[in-house]
Amino acid sequence: MRNLRFTISYDGTAYSGYQIQPKADTVQYRLEQAVRMLTGESVKVISSGRTDAGVHAKAQVINFTTSSKIPVERWCLALNARLPRDIVAHTAEEVPPSFHSRKAAKRKTYCYTIRSARFPDVFHRNFEYHHPTHLNVEAMREALPCLLGEHDFTSFCTVRTDKEDKVRTLYEVRMETETDEMMSTAKVARIRLIVTGNGFLYNMVRIIVGTLIQIGEGKRTSSDMLRILEARDRAEAGPTAEAMGLTLWRVEY
Incomplete structure (x- = not known):
């Protein structure tokens, strides 16, 4: 075989x-x-x-x-x-016969894309979440550093999970932005959150994104992210962002 x-x-x-x-x-x-x-x-x-x-x-x-x-x-x-x-x-x-794509994986990278513009992009509509109003990108960025390293991510995991151990390590959490030539201004039109870790809980990235969107909307402050993380309580975090914006970007062995 x-x-x-x-x-x-x-x-x-x-x-x-x-x-x-x-x-x-x-x-x-x-x-x-x-x-x-x-x-x-x-x-x-x-x-x-x-x-x-x-x-x-x-x-x-x-x-x-x-x-x-x-x-x-x-x-x-x-x-x-x-x-x-x-x-x-x-x-x-x-x-080799011993290779197992899940058990052998060391790092995974996910990318979540937000379309931050009045109108959706028809060509990317299946691959990004459309948010029609302004988001404070700098406030969202300021919330990210506390997620780096090893933490209990219970607050960012669905309550339906069967995983007892909710400790994961994030090696990279960063945000990229780009403008859109179709828009008449130089405002940010697309936001990408790129997250690399040794593993991810069920809906973990999407809940982080849902919380970041609330920070970008001004409904939460950047410092709330650390408080939510330390609470270890799903009810403290934001909603689960829609699925279409999330892509498994890379797996490292």
């Missing part, structure tokens, strides 16, 4: 998340269906982690074992011919 590892991208708009669910269209189901069409095998495709309904991936890492003799350099082309157009395999390689 061969253990194959792939880097894939997907637009999560049409899917009920990554993980297979009864009577639901998911990314994992589509991948396993494509392998079955190609080789006749029923495989379990392992990913670096689950993404929720509507969440995207730029560089998700998956692996599965197969007895197929197809040369590794032909796998991406063959899979892509059998996958829907919103899922694409970019790289393939044969890895």
